[in-house]
Amino acid sequence: MGNQSLSKLLELWEEHASKVSKQTEVTLSINDTDIIRLAALADVYKLPQNEIIATLIHEALNELEARMPYIPGKKVIRIEDGDEIFQDTGPMPEYLAAQKRYLAK
Incomplete structure (x- = not known):
């Protein structure tokens, strides 16, 4: 593992730590069908379901803001x-x- 690899790894960890430190845990109700879809996405992309949900909400809000008339x-x-x-x-x-x-x- 070269210096660039370690630098990139540290950069990724810092980025992750920064994202996590700005997150707040919430409880929400989700349709049963959507739970299955989220579980499938988490399985396919090997990511935690809460990360999938947070990313989808973030992207949906960005798009919603962009579309506000x-x-x-x-x-x-x-x-x-x-x-x-x-x-x-x-x-x-x-x-x-x-x-x-x-x-x-």
């Missing part, structure tokens, strides 16, 4: 490259405000 209001909030940018009246501003409230707790 921007609904332009009437108020111009800034000018970018000569274009007027209107205040978002969709769900995103309220969602971001709720995140800030939870972060402050």
